[in-house]
Every structure is written in structure tokens, then in C-alpha cells.
Amino acid sequence: xxxxxxIIVTQGPKEHLIKCxxxxxxxxxxxxxxLIGNGVVLDESVxxxxxxxxxxxxxxxxxxxxxxxxxxxxxxAQVGDTEWIYxxxxxxxxxxxxxxxxxxxxxxxxxxxxxxxxxAAPDLGYFSEAxxxxxxxxxxxxxxxxxxxxxxxxxxxxxxxxxxLVNLWVRKNLFSLISFPGKYAKGEExxxxxxxxxxxxxxxxxxxxxxxxxWPTNLNEVLKESFLGGYYRSLLxxxxxxxxxxxxxxxxxxxxxxxxxxxFTSFLELAKIYVLLIACISLGISQRQGTLKTxxxxxxxxxxxxxxxxxxxxxxxxxxxxxxx
Numbered sequence: 001x002x003x004x005x006x007i008i009v010t011q012g013p014k015e016h017l018i019k020c021x022x023x024x025x026x027x028x029x030x031x032x033x034x035l036i037g038n039g040v041v042l043d044e045s046v047x048x049x050x051x052x053x054x055x056x057x058x059x060x061x062x063x064x065x066x067x068x069x070x071x072x073x074x075x076x077a078q079v080g081d082t083e084w085i086y087x088x089x090x091x092x093x094x095x096x097x098x099x100x101x102x103x104x105x106x107x108x109x110x111x112x113x114x115x116x117x118x119x120a121a122p123d124l125g126y127f128s129e130a131x132x133x134x135x136x137x138x139x140x141x142x143x144x145x146x147x148x149x150x151x152x153x154x155x156x157x158x159x160x161x162x163x164x165l166v167n168l169w170v171r172k173n174l175f176s177l178i179s180f181p182g183k184y185a186k187g188e189e190x191x192x193x194x195x196x197x198x199x200x201x202x203x204x205x206x207x208x209x210x211x212x213x214x215w216p217t218n219l220n221e222v223l224k225e226s227f228l229g230g231y232y233r234s235l236l237x238x239x240x241x242x243x244x245x246x247x248x249x250x251x252x253x254x255x256x257x258x259x260x261x262x263x264f265t266s267f268l269e270l271a272k273i274y275v276l277l278i279a280c281i282s283l284g285i286s287q288r289q290g291t292l293k294t295x296x297x298x299x300x301x302x303x304x305x306x307x308x309x310x311x312x313x314x315x316x317x318x319x320x321x322x323x324x325x
Contacts, residue, residue, distance in 0.1 A: 002106050003082040005032040005172070006054070007075045009068060010090045014043045016214065021053050023093035023211075032056040032082055034075045039065025056080065069180035069188040072165075076175050085175075089166040092118055092213040101208050102169065105155070112171045112201040113193065115163035116209025117150050120289070124215060130297035131215040131222060133289045139281050140302050142246050150207035158205035160193035161244065167211045174201060186232040194241040219304075226305045230312025250310030278302045 006024060010017050017035075024033075033054040035042070039062055050057040058078050062071065072087070079085060084106055088094070105114055120132035134140050136149035143161040145151075151162070168189070178195050181188050197203055216222045230250060237243050259267040282299040286292045 002028075002084065002103065003032075004028065004084045004086055004106075005034060005079045005082040006086045006088065007034050007036070007072060007079075008088060008090055009036045009038050009071045009075070010042070011038045011040050011065065012090060014046050017046060017090045020088060020090050020093055021050075023095075023098075024053060024088070026094060026096075026099040027054075027086075029053075030055045032058070032080055034058045034060065034078055036071050036075050037061040038068075038071045039063070067182050067185055067188070068165075069184060070182040072180045073182065076179070079172060082172055085170050085172050087165045087168045087170070088211065089118070089213060092166050092211040093121065095210045095212060098209060098211070101206070105204070105206065106169065110202045111204050112174060113158070113163065113196055113203045114169040114206065114209070115158065115204075116167055116206050116211070117146060117148055118164070118166040118211050118213040119148065119150070121212040121214050125217060126294060127219075127297065128215040128217050129291045130294035130301060133286055133291050133294055134282075134298045134301040134305065135215070136289065137281060137285050137298075137302065139278065140305050142249065143244060146205065146207075150210065151205070152207050155204055155206040158203040159197060160190040162205040163189070163193055163203065165189045166213060167209065170196075184232050184235065186228045187236055188232075190233070190243075191236050191239055191241060194239075194243060198241060222301065222305065223308050226308035227312035227315075230309035230314075231316045232312075233309075234313040234316035247313070250306045251313045252310075253306055254310040254314070 004027065006027070008017070008020065031054045033050060033056065035050065035057070037060070042059060042061060047059055050059070060074055060078065062074070076085070102114065105111055120129065124132060132148070136145055138145045141148070146162045147164050147166070174196060177199065178192055181191055184191070193203065216225060233247050237247060256270065257267075259270065279299055282295050282302060283292070286295040286298050291298075
């Protein structure tokens with residue numbers, strides 16, 4: 001019998017959490033659930049209903065908001081005698097039939113970490129649909145696009161670029177060697193996964209292990225997430241692990257704008273090529289996702305996300321508050 005602990009960090013509306021928990025009913029009832037309220041007081045109705053989902057439940061409430069890594073380390077300290085830990089984001093929900101797909105994988109000795117894509121939840125608003133669509137574009141999210149779009153048809157070797165804590169299975173014993181860093185407010189799992197890979201653990205990605213998730217509903221949220229994504233990725237790149245050089249590309253893209261002042265004609269030609277390319281890609285992925293009406297916003301977001309991410313990346317090179325701690 002496979003023993004499982006589910007860890008969820010929550011700091012948002014209870015409606016998201018309840019939907020997430022409801023999707024987990026397909027897991028064995030004797031799983032352990034550890035729910036962390038990170039800087040929020042959990043609704044009493046939610047806490048009293050947890051045993052409706054799983055036999056073993058634990059609630060941790062942090063009075064002050066702490067980093068995601070610190071929150072998950074608190075949860076890991078409370079995990080019982082289980083073999084696997086499943087991390088899922090509170091804004092995500094398991095798709096129907098998920099358990100039947102993942103159960104046989106959890107018995108394979110060569111697999112230590114298993115994950116899959118988080119796709120757009122049904123009935124998203126217009127802007128959220130556009131965000132979900134653009135996140136599937138390699139020209140926007142680079143090598144991490146497979147976190148949001150099913151890559152291939154079969155299980156395959158993975159890296160930190162394919163996996164995220166939105167939807168991730170990890171053998172518990174791996175955390176006896178490596179814990180989550182507490183100094184990052186975003187992207188901390190990338191460092192942990194890279195270290196798992198360096199130690200020779202088996203990281204795998206299955207395109208059919210899907211969760212549906214909610215996406216930002218306005219431009220301010222997108223700008224904030226993109227800037228922080230670039231900022232903390234830049235800090236992570238300073239760690240002594242092997243990250244892809246492609247994460248520098250958004251910053252290079254920004255620097256190419258300097259050609260506007262050096263050679264306006266060349267800049268104009270490059271701009272024309274970029275606009276045509278992104279227009280074609282935006283139409284293509286919008287049609288593929290069945291959200292063709294969002295193509296104009298997808299086109300706009302391609303540029304905005306890359307530039308904002310690049311500025312965040314460069315900002316961390318100039319100012320790094322972690323040096324003071």
C-alpha cells in the first residue's frame with residue numbers, strides 16, 4: 001500500500017482551497033493532509049471539514065506570513081511515516097482520473113520525483129484565458145512552457161524546467177538530504193529540484209498528470225508575478241547549481257532595445273521581424289488552445305511578460321537584499 005502525505009500552503013480565499021480539496025477525494029482516504037495557513041487565519045468551517053477528505057489531518061497556522069520555503073519546511077517537519085509527499089497549489093485541482101494515472105508510477109523504484117503540467121481551469125475570464133494561453137508559449141516562458149502545456153505523450157526524464165510545486169510528487173526521504181531554502185519568496189522549488197538532479201535522483205514528467213489551475217485576472221498581477229519571477233530566478237542563478245543559460249535571454253532582449261539609439265534602421269527591421277513572429281505565434285497557440293479570441297491580448301502579453309521578467313532579473317543583479325541577512 002502506498003503511503004502519501006499531501007501538503008497545501010494556503011493564503012487565499014477558502015473557495016479555492018475547498019475546490020482543491022474536493023479534487024483530492026480521488027486519492028486514498030487514509031492519506032495524510034497537512035494544511036498550512038501562511039499568515040492567514042483558516043476558516044473554522046474549512047478546518048472542521050478536513051476529516052471529510054482524509055483520515056489523518058494536521059493544521060499549521062503561521063501568525064505572520066513567512067516565505068514559501070519556510071512554510072513547506074514547517075509542514076515537512078510534521079509529516080508522518082509516509083513514502084511520498086504530494087505538493088499541490090491551493091488554486092489547482094486534480095483532473096478526473098489523475099490517481100489512476102499516477103498510482104502505478106509511485107511503485108517504480110527509479111522514480112523519486114514525478115510531476116506534470118498545470119493547465120487552464122475551465123470557465124476562466126477573458127484575461128485569465130489569455131494569460132493561461134501565453135504561458136504555453138516557449139517564446140514567452142522559455143523552457144518552462146511544459147509546466148503549463150502537456151509536452152509529448154509519454155513519461156520522460158525531467159529537470160527543474162519541467163516541474164513545479166503546483167503539481168509535484170517527491171519521495172519523503174529526499175528531504176532528509178535537502179530542504180527548501182527560506183530566503184526566496186518565489187521559485188524555491190527550482191533550486192531543490194536542481195539539487196535533486198545533481199545527486200542523481202530520478203526526476204520524471206508525465207504529460208497526462210494534469211491539474212487545472214486559476215490564473216491572474218488583471219495586468220497588475222501579471223506584472224508583479226513576472227517581475228518577481230525574474231528577480232528570484234536571477235538570485236537562484238547565483239547558487240552553485242547547473243541552471244540553463246536561457247534564463248538570461250529576457251535581459252538580453254531588453255538590452256537589444258539599445259539598438260534604437262545606435263542604429264535605428266536595424267532596430268526597426270528587428271522590430272518588424274519580432275512583431276510578425278509573435279503575431280503568428282499568438283494566433284497559433286490561441287487557436288491550439290481554443291481561445292482564438294484572446295490572440296490580441298496574448299500578443300501583448302508575450303512582450304510585456306518577457307520585458308518585465310527581464311527587468312526583474314537585472315534588478316537582482318544590481319540589488320540583492322539577501323546579502324544583508
